[in-house]
Amino acid sequence: MQELGLIADIGGTNARFALAPIHQLVAGQELVINEAELIAATALNGAEYATIGEAIEAYLSGPAKAYARPAHAVMAIACPTDQDQIRMTNHTWAFKVSELKAATGLTSLKFINDYNALANAIPHLNExxxxxxxxxxxxxxxxxxxxxxGTGLGLAALAFSAVGPVTLETEGGHAHYAPTTEAEIEILRFLLKKHPRVSNERLISGMGLENIYTALTHLQGAEKSLSAAQISAAAVAQSDPVCAQALAHFCAIVGSYAGDVALTIGAKGGLYIAGGIIPRFIDYFQQSEFRARFEAKARLSGFVATIPTYVVVAKQPGLLGSAAVLNQRVNFNLWD
Known part of the structure; x- marks a missing residue:
């Protein structure tokens, strides 16, 4: 019988769980896995559970109850994962991995950053x-x-070696924001009055689009607030000029930031944009300044001009990437 492992993709809003097949691999063998192989994929509202342990048990005793309780688990989560103590950046959950492993009875449990999972999903996506x-x-x-x-701004990279993929798990979304135009400098000035430090995430996220809109209305003399969904909808419908300006700035800023990422990583294998926001207005995004700003790197424009950029529209890339990492770790005993 095919052994199944527990996988998860835990964000600021939803905790997605599934069971993934564990394939038998030998050293150097390339893993082949796809979303269709994932079993009992379910999204739980994180706000309905006081702890992550409660959410895990709700999944195992509910959607996954027809299957044998898994021994191994890999869970992607939207926060740093380099310590035993994990505290989510955009959620109330905080816990120790060692205690959670004991409480759930798992033989092995590994938490990875959500963008670690997304990076590992890329080789397994189709057109x-x-x-x-x-x-x-x-x-x-x-x-x-x-x-x-998305709720925040993640960043990871994937390099390739003779023994398989190597993931660079980062918190680059929290690096300092660098404005490019006079208008962006004014937006930064506005945000510096509210925050002692302005990171990329303060502009490139759901709250980031809201911050840009609020800054623009402030600069025009009447500070207002709208949700990211309201701003993007009004911009696409061309029903509000300030919303249109905000979304245009947002797409351009994403382009400048993504180009910087491509330079920093040397991402000749491609720059992939995930998260739940941009797919909502993909047609607008394709016509925006994103790509022009991605390539606008002065003496290094030639370096980034050849790098392809993609928007990820897969249904469950975080779960797929977690399944890929699960297979690598079980097969090669990589439970550090």
Whole structure:
């Protein structure tokens, strides 16, 4: 019988769980896995559970109850994962991995950053899972970078070696924001009055779009607030000029930031934009300044001009990436 492992993709709003098949691999063998192999995929509202342990037990005793209780688990989560103590950046959950492992009875449990999972999903996506924006072709074997706005802003990279993929798990979304135009400098000035430090995430995320809109209304003399969904909807419908300005700035800022990521990582394998925000207005995004700003790197424009950029529209890339990491770790005993 096929052994199944527990996987999860835990964000600021939803905790997605599934069971994934564990394939038998030998050293150097390339893993092949796809979303169709995931079993009992379920999204739980994180706000309905006081702890992550309660959410896990609700899944195992509910949607996954027809299957044998898994021994191994890999869970992607939207926060740093380099310590035993984990505290989510955009959620109330805080816990110790060692205590959670004991409480759930798992033989092995590994938490990875959510963008670690997204990076590991990329090699297993097909053409229908991606929308290309602009020119360029990926160079096989070269690093790829995955970033994108959602509740927050994540960033990871994937390099390739003879023994398999190597993930660079980062918190680059929290690096300092660098404005490019006079208008962006004014937005930064506004945000510096509210925050002692302005990171990329303060502009490139759901709250980031809201921050840009509020800054623009303030600069025009009447500070207002709208949700990210309201701003993007009004911008696409061309029913509100300030919303249109906000979304235009947002897409341009994403482009400048993504180009910086491509330079930093040397992402000749491609720059992939994940997260739940941009797919909502993908047609607008394709016509925006994103790609022009991605390539606008002065003396290094030639370096990034050949790098392809994609928007990830797969249904469960975080779960798929977690399944890929689960297989690597079980097969090669990588439970550090």
């Amino acid at each position: 229908a899972d991606l929308i290309k924006v602009g020119p360029g072709d990926p160079v096989k074997g070269k690093p790829i970078a995955v970033t994108g706005p």
